Amino acid sequence: MSAYVLLARKAFRRNLQYRAAHMANNLGSMIFGLIYIAIWQAAARGGDAGPYDAQTLAWWVAFNQVMLWVAVFLPHGLGIPEAVRTGAVSLEMLRPLDYHLLVISRELGTVWYNLWFRTLPLALVFALAIGVYVPQNPATYPLLVCGIVLAVYIGLCQQYLVGISAFWTVESRWAWQLTNTLQIVLSGFMVPIDLLPAPFNHVARVLPFAPLHHDPASIYLELAGAEALLWPFFWAVALTLICRYLTAKARRKLEVQGG
Amino acid sequence: MAAIVEARELTKVFRVAKDRRGLLGALRGLFSNEGRDVKAVDRITFEIAPGEFVGYLGPNGAGKSTTIKMLTGILHPTSGEVRVEGKSPQRSRKEVVRRLGVVFGQRTQLWWDLPVRDSFELLAAMYQVKPEAYQEILKRFDEMLEIGAFLDVPVRKLSLGQRMRADLVAAWLHRPPVVFLDEPTIGLDAVAKGRIRAFLKEINRTEGTTIMLTTHDMDDIEQLCSRVIVINHGRLIYDGDLEGMRRTVGAPSTLRVEYTRTLETAPRGPWTVLAHEGAAVTVAFDRSQHTAAAVIAELSRYGELRDIYMAEPDIENVIERMYRQVM
Amino acid sequence: MNALRLYGRLAAASLRARMQYKMDFLMSTFLYGMLTVSDFLMLAAIMLRFREVGGWNIYEVGLLYGMSWIAMGLYRTFAPELHNFDRYIVYGEFDGLLVRPWPTLLTLLGRNFEPHRLGAAVQGGIILWISVSHLTQAGVLDGLDVAYIVAASIVGALIPFGLSLFTATLAFWVVRTGELQPFTMYAPVTASQYPLTVYPRWLRLLLSSILPVAFINYIPAQYLLGKGGSVWSLVAAPAFGVAFVTVAYAFWRLGERHYHSTGS
Missing domain, CATH: 3.30.70 (Alpha-Beta Plaits)
Structure with missing residues (x-):
């Protein structure tokens, strides 16, 4: 158990070195957020947005802008492609640790870092700009925690799949970019997915991207209840199975070819 | 004969800022004057006559590459002056570098993904070499360095020795009167080194190119240079022939x-x-x-x-x- | 003219180099296309649902969106290395540009031409074409206006180019500038896809001064669509673009001088 925690702590420290550069990047994220908020508010003021009024949409954008840093903006393939390239991966797989769990916990260090140095400063700025939505129903809080944890885990698993693909292809960079684009377009990050034009709204509902943004945001803004955890829960289980199946295949490939 | 390369009281002082990390640190560094001065090159004076083959020596960090960077107009001296063919690379960089060839041994100036020939053509265009002159020089270099065999191979697929040969041709395409070579034999095997030395000797003799060479390979010096300039801690400590150096040191x-x-x-x-x-x-x-x-x-x-x-x-x-x- | 010919040769060579990796080329074209589509999807979601934003209808916003993407796409295609310039300082490759008998910026721009970025300009062009033809039919725009819009979209590339030149020049002092780009480039250019009036006052001020993306499209479009402004705004937009790049280039020269005295 402690080995996993140690790995996470190391990742946290590594990130800490670049916090000044990250703050400059935060400035960009902040402006992006404020721009999207202004656009949505202007749009919502002019017409019917169903359950989303101007203020709700502003909170929606702000919430997802900060979620981005814990669920979506993760390192390319969680560092696996680099380890495959250098050959370090055979060493890591030989350790008496669970590889899937090892990689995920190592990246949790990065997520933890992002939470403090990306999410928190951005959240403060947005709070000053548009205020904070305080959920009324006490039951919302545990549900929200579950939603966020599932979002982080699903985001990590998707990135893990990108990484593990490096065992079979030389260029996993494309898989990474493709995944990132889908995670932004079809997750409800920019637009609540029921506002997407058909057929995108129907497709996005069942894909594993909505749990990253749409579902936790719906819970936070109390637009949905516990039922918004069904799809995330399903995808967390499904992705776990896929990850573990591919890890076993990768390990076998490594054993056959000797790295 | 008038000197083709002159350095007079050449001095370069770098300001080493207090250790600052990252972007914010650098930004803070913009507005503060903390730090200390380091003299990388300290009042160096020499003259090089046309056609000379000069070895420029010194231990790592002695100020060799800082000097070369000042002679080629990349860096400007803190004080003192550089003249190449009587012109200052500081004041008329483009005019001066048109008459220079430069080879950095560790870094290629060729286009990584393009065949060697394409790089040559681009450089010929950049230096406005006439087509006939270009064809002629290519033929001559092929005789000396046998580059014909890999002219159509992308640079990334060349061996280190082939790449260095191509880089040398690239530096000489516009027939510069002065060429600066920074560690041209680094990392090469004995055969490749020998080939490059033979070429440099030949081109120095036939074209009369003035060559200034920095190297850590003493065989380079012994076989090629009629004169050596040695610096240490930014100061010139010896300027003369090899024999004289032996005498001075009393080894x-x-x-x-x-x-x-x-x-x-x-x-x-x-x-x-x-x-x-x-x-x-x-x-x-x-x-x-x-x-x-x-x-x-x-x-x-x-x-x-x-x-x-x-x-x-x-x-x-x-x-x-x-x-x-x-x- | 000589300089232009050299740029042409350099660009042609880097195009050949890129074609060596065909798969890579096709994939990057496809992915860059997807990226631009994600922007469009948000626009479509807003406009189809709400019909208008800040008093501008779908075709009017389409006009802004098209002009913005044409400008950005052209800039990304023709000045790709400027975008990654900090790399040249980090790895000391700037020295290699200084030993060439041409202005450093020219030698830099001719490298790694990225034709797949043109896809963004084409995508923007399609949206612009649809929007403009509706606005012409509705009698809002006439032929002369359309000619102006096309020319202004191309000249508009000067604005992202100038922004990028400013950001790149900072690398002479702070070395790593990649993290600044979301603030200086991506966010403002995204903002220019919507009418300036939707933003709060301070943001409007920022977007028409230090990060002057309003001059790509909003300032002339506002006048052409009869939403205010004067006929002078038609002159102001390209004039500002030229002035902006001139100042940015002066800044670049200053950075170059700084490099001459400190090195990397």
């Missing part, structure tokens, strides 16, 4: 003699005995104090000599001593 010459019979004890005299085995004795002596003839005469008092072998001091040894002396 020991060695003498190995064989007597007709076995010597019981080593001969004693104004030398140090390096080895003594049966009839063979090797001694080291200071040539600035004693002539070889005197030492031989002294040695022959201990018995009849059958054979004499004399070795000049190893150049590597000389340089090493020189660096140490001025520390």
